[in-house]
Amino acid sequence: MAASFLTDISALPRRPEVTVIGGGITGLATTFFLSRHGIRPLLVERLPALSMLASRRSGEGVRAQWEKRENIDIARASIAFYRDFAEVTGVSAGYRPLGYLYGARSAAGAARLRARVERQKAAGLDDVRYLTPSEMHALTPTLAEDVTGGAVRQADGVIEVDRVIEGYLKMMQADILVAADLQAIIPGPGGITLTINGETLETGHAILCTAARLPAQLQALGIALPLRLARSTIQYLQLDAVPPDHPAMVDADLGSFWRPHTGGARMTASFRSTLFLDRFTDDPEIDPDYLRSAIDSVAPLVPFWRAHQHEIRGGHLRSGSLLVTGDGGPLIGALPGQPRLWVNSGYGGHGLMASPEGARRLAAMVAGAAPDIPFAPERFLNGTPIVPEPMTVNLSSAP
Numbered sequence: 001m002a003a004s005f006l007t008d009i010s011a012l013p014r015r016p017e018v019t020v021i022g023g024g025i026t027g028l029a030t031t032f033f034l035s036r037h038g039i040r041p042l043l044v045e046r047l048p049a050l051s052m053l054a055s056r057r058s059g060e061g062v063r064a065q066w067e068k069r070e071n072i073d074i075a076r077a078s079i080a081f082y083r084d085f086a087e088v089t090g091v092s093a094g095y096r097p098l099g100y101l102y103g104a105r106s107a108a109g110a111a112r113l114r115a116r117v118e119r120q121k122a123a124g125l126d127d128v129r130y131l132t133p134s135e136m137h138a139l140t141p142t143l144a145e146d147v148t149g150g151a152v153r154q155a156d157g158v159i160e161v162d163r164v165i166e167g168y169l170k171m172m173q174a175d176i177l178v179a180a181d182l183q184a185i186i187p188g189p190g191g192i193t194l195t196i197n198g199e200t201l202e203t204g205h206a207i208l209c210t211a212a213r214l215p216a217q218l219q220a221l222g223i224a225l226p227l228r229l230a231r232s233t234i235q236y237l238q239l240d241a242v243p244p245d246h247p248a249m250v251d252a253d254l255g256s257f258w259r260p261h262t263g264g265a266r267m268t269a270s271f272r273s274t275l276f277l278d279r280f281t282d283d284p285e286i287d288p289d290y291l292r293s294a295i296d297s298v299a300p301l302v303p304f305w306r307a308h309q310h311e312i313r314g315g316h317l318r319s320g321s322l323l324v325t326g327d328g329g330p331l332i333g334a335l336p337g338q339p340r341l342w343v344n345s346g347y348g349g350h351g352l353m354a355s356p357e358g359a360r361r362l363a364a365m366v367a368g369a370a371p372d373i374p375f376a377p378e379r380f381l382n383g384t385p386i387v388p389e390p391m392t393v394n395l396s397s398a399p
């Protein structure tokens with residue numbers, strides 16, 4: 001049975017046992033997995049349509065190349081879920097294992113990649129490979145002559161978020177309320193009272209999947225966790241000459257990213273250009289000259305871009321807010337001291353590639369399973385040593 005869209009709270013057939021706040025990809029995944037436990041959640045989204053913020057502004061890249069074991073595990077399980085998505089939902093997730101190829105042009109960069117592959121293998125990522133320059137060129141002839149080394153995991157690649165949303169909606173049993181702004185949360189012993197568009201709703205459990213708005217909601221509840229907002233930008237461009245099956249590329253020296261996309265590519269100038277924001281915004285600023293800086297940062301490793309840049313037929317920019325945690329890992333679990341108030345958020349720049357498994361675990365916890373220790377929000381408050389994930393933005397990289 002598919003999801004039902006309601007027009008207002010009064011149309012709800014019953015008090016929801018579980019209410020999920022936030023209709024981005026994380027909230028949708030959470031609702032989907034809850035409904036697989038026989039729960040019929042209410043999903044509440046502030047905007048008039050689902051997944052209009054970061055979730056529809058991403059590179060749609062999925063990779064298990066991380067350094068920390070828990071991040072490898074959550075991404076690898078999520079990628080396998082997307083691979084098998086059609087069997088579960090009847091809709092393909094558009095997963096294409098293009099491979100994620102990290103390349104270096106400096107001796108130090110190649111040495112760092114080689115050492116990282118060893119650490120990844122020790123952490124359980126058994127299908128990542130270090131590549132010599134000749135192996136790199138054999139894999140991808142577009143690379144610069146002076147490549148010094150690389151790393152690849154072939155099962156990493158891309159998905160299509162529109163198809164994933166379609167599959168979730170088709171298979172979830174849930175009521176969905178859009179243009180519905182959660183304004184207040186009052187936890188009680190037997191349930192949670194929510195204020196939505198000025199109306200009061202009683203629910204058994206509430207799950208916050210609100211990303212950029214989570215810090216303000218936690219502040220109102222008196223809960224302090226190490227969180228910051230950052231922005232990331234992606235350039236979509238149309239260029240017929242882009243090889244459609246080219247691996248997704250990361251320049252390990254410069255931090256740039258690009259991947260093929262139907263009739264062109266998407267690129268991000270440099271992860272180091274991810275900027276921390278000091279105020280809340282759904283629509284961070286974009287640099288009008290972004291295409292030039294993006295080409296400048298991808299062309300050294302892949303000279304194809306310098307040779308073909310004049311053939312670019314068009315494109316557009318998307319920029320979104322990301323919620324970044326102290327260690328770069330998500331928050332999955334009950335909020336400290338609040339057994340009926342849960343969070344599934346803080347995925348930073350990797351919410352598409354990690355949210356299926358994160359949502360599966362969160363739904364199991366709401367249904368009674370034990371907490372997921374590595375991602376429990378408590379980790380920031382109970383003295384657990386915080387080790388940042390080196391391969392993503394985290395608060396150790398904040399100014």
Ligand SMILES: Cc1cc2nc3c(=O)[nH]c(=O)nc-3n(C[C@H](O)[C@H](O)[C@H](O)COP(=O)(O)OP(=O)(O)OC[C@H]3O[C@@H](n4cnc5c(N)ncnc54)[C@H](O)[C@@H]3O)c2cc1C
Nearest residue numbers: 022024025026046055058059060061182320350351352353
């Ligand atoms: C440029 C860019 C490139 C990226 N590339 C990748 C990539 O290649 N791979 C990858 O895995 N990830 C990528 N990401 C990150 C990914 O997009 C995010 O991690 C993911 O979309 C987060 O999903 P979310 O559902 O948690 O948050 P969001 O998509 O931000 O959704 C949160 C939702 O909560 C709603 N909400 C908030 N407050 C309320 C309220 N009070 N009441 C009701 N609803 C509320 C919002 O309106 C919103 O719809 C990228 C992001 C950007 C910006």
